[in-house]
Amino acid sequence: MKAKSPAEAIDRQGWAASVAEAVRRGEVGPAARLMRDLDDEIPGARDGRRALFPYTGRAHVIGITGAPGAGKSTLTDQLVAAYRERGKTVGVVAIDPSSPFGGGAILGDRIRMQRHSTDPGVFVRSLATRGHLGGLSRSTGDVVDVMDAAGKDVIIIETVGVGQDELDVMRIAHTTVVIQVPGLGDDIQAIKAGILEIANVFVVNKADLDGADTLVHQLSAMLHARAPREGMSPPEIIKTDASRGNGMGQLMAAIDRHREKVRGDDWATRENRRLERRFLEHLRDVLYERGRARLVRTSYYDKLMSALASRAVDPYTAADEAASKVLGEDRERWKTCK
Ligand SMILES: Nc1nc2c(ncn2[C@@H]2O[C@H](COP(=O)(O)OP(=O)(O)O)[C@@H](O)[C@H]2O)c(=O)[nH]1
Ligand SMILES: [Mg+2]
Structure with a gap:
C-alpha cells in the first residue's frame, strides 16, 4: 500500500470512528457496508474493524451445523423467532454453499428469513464460500x-x-449445535470426528419422522461411551421438529445451560485463548503472504527453483531454507543457494 499523508491518515481515523459510532448506534446501512467491505477485503475497512473491536465480546455466538437438508435454516429461522419473543436481538450469519451468483438453496433461505427482514432487532447477512483457505473464518x-x-x-x-x-x-461459536436427522441409515457414522469434539448440544431434528427416538438412543450411547473431558458433562440431546417450531423452548434452555457453564470461572481464560487462536490464524496468513511476496522477487528464489527442478534439493529443505532467508536468519543456513 502507498504511504499515506498525515492528513489522509487523520481522515481515515475520523471516518473509522464515525463508522464505529454509527454501527454501535445500531444503524443498519453503515454496518452492512462495513461487513461487505470486510468480506471483500477492502483495505480501508480494516480501520473500521479496528475502531469497532473494543466494543466486541458481548454477544453469545451460536454455531449451527449438520448435513445439507438437516434443517439448519428452518431451525435458525425458528430460533430467531423464539429469541425475539424473549426480547433478545439477533444476528444471523448464513454461510452460503454456492457462489453469490448461484441460486437454489440460498433463495429458499432468503424467503424463509423474509419474515424477519422488517424487524430492526434482526440482522441477517449471508457469506459465500469462495473456497479460499482461511478466508471463511x-x-x-x-x-x-x-x-x-x-x-x-x-x-x-x-x-x-x-x-x-x-x-x-x-470455533468462533461459544455454543455449537450439531443437527442430526433420522432416516439416513447408519447416521452416526456420518458424524465427522472433529464435529463431535466441538458439539455442545445435539439436536435430533425432524422428530416427526420415524427413527428419531432410536437416533437419540444411539447418540446418547455414543456420547456416554466417550471418555469424558475434565469436568465436562456430555452434550445434551434435544428433539425438535423445526418445520412446526416444536422443541425450540427446550433447545433454547439447553443453549442457556451451556452458556452458563462456559461463562463460569474459566470464561476469561477461554476467551483469551480464543483471541490468541484467532491472532495466530491471521499471523499464519499474514506471514505467508508477506514472506512469499518478498521471496518470489529475489534471484535467490530463481536459484532455489532451479535447484528444486534438478532435484539438488527437496521441497522440505528448500522451504526451510527459504523461511530462514525471509526471516533474515543466519546466512549459513542457506546451504543450497546464496
Ligand atoms: N419433516 C420435517 N421436515 C423438516 C424439518 N425441519 C426442516 N425440514 C425440511 O427439510 C428441508 C431442508 O431444510 P433446510 O432448513 O433448508 O435444511 P438445511 O440445508 O440444513 O439448511 C426443508 O424442506 C424443510 O422444510 C422437520 O423438523 N421435520
Ligand atoms: Mg440452509
Missing part, C-alpha cells in the same frame, strides 16, 4: 464482530455442513 469472525458491536444479544452462524472450513468457523 476470517469473514465470519469479522461479520460476527460487527453484529456484536452493533449490540446483537445472540448471533447465530448457520454453516454449510460440509468441508474443512467448517471446523474453523465453528
Whole structure:
C-alpha cells in the first residue's frame, strides 16, 4: 500500500470512528457496508474493524451445523423467532454453499428469513464460500464482530455442513449445535470426528419422522461411551421438529445451560485463548503472504527453483531454507543457494 499523508491518515481515523459510532448506534446501512467491505477485503475497512473491536465480546455466538437438508435454516429461522419473543436481538450469519451468483438453496433461505427482514432487532447477512483457505473464518469472525458491536444479544452462524472450513468457523461459536436427522441409515457414522469434539448440544431434528427416538438412543450411547473431558458433562440431546417450531423452548434452555457453564470461572481464560487462536490464524496468513511476496522477487528464489527442478534439493529443505532467508536468519543456513 502507498504511504499515506498525515492528513489522509487523520481522515481515515475520523471516518473509522464515525463508522464505529454509527454501527454501535445500531444503524443498519453503515454496518452492512462495513461487513461487505470486510468480506471483500477492502483495505480501508480494516480501520473500521479496528475502531469497532473494543466494543466486541458481548454477544453469545451460536454455531449451527449438520448435513445439507438437516434443517439448519428452518431451525435458525425458528430460533430467531423464539429469541425475539424473549426480547433478545439477533444476528444471523448464513454461510452460503454456492457462489453469490448461484441460486437454489440460498433463495429458499432468503424467503424463509423474509419474515424477519422488517424487524430492526434482526440482522441477517449471508457469506459465500469462495473456497479460499482461511478466508471463511476470517469473514465470519469479522461479520460476527460487527453484529456484536452493533449490540446483537445472540448471533447465530448457520454453516454449510460440509468441508474443512467448517471446523474453523465453528470455533468462533461459544455454543455449537450439531443437527442430526433420522432416516439416513447408519447416521452416526456420518458424524465427522472433529464435529463431535466441538458439539455442545445435539439436536435430533425432524422428530416427526420415524427413527428419531432410536437416533437419540444411539447418540446418547455414543456420547456416554466417550471418555469424558475434565469436568465436562456430555452434550445434551434435544428433539425438535423445526418445520412446526416444536422443541425450540427446550433447545433454547439447553443453549442457556451451556452458556452458563462456559461463562463460569474459566470464561476469561477461554476467551483469551480464543483471541490468541484467532491472532495466530491471521499471523499464519499474514506471514505467508508477506514472506512469499518478498521471496518470489529475489534471484535467490530463481536459484532455489532451479535447484528444486534438478532435484539438488527437496521441497522440505528448500522451504526451510527459504523461511530462514525471509526471516533474515543466519546466512549459513542457506546451504543450497546464496
Ligand atoms: N419433516 C420435517 N421436515 C423438516 C424439518 N425441519 C426442516 N425440514 C425440511 O427439510 C428441508 C431442508 O431444510 P433446510 O432448513 O433448508 O435444511 P438445511 O440445508 O440444513 O439448511 C426443508 O424442506 C424443510 O422444510 C422437520 O423438523 N421435520
Ligand atoms: Mg440452509
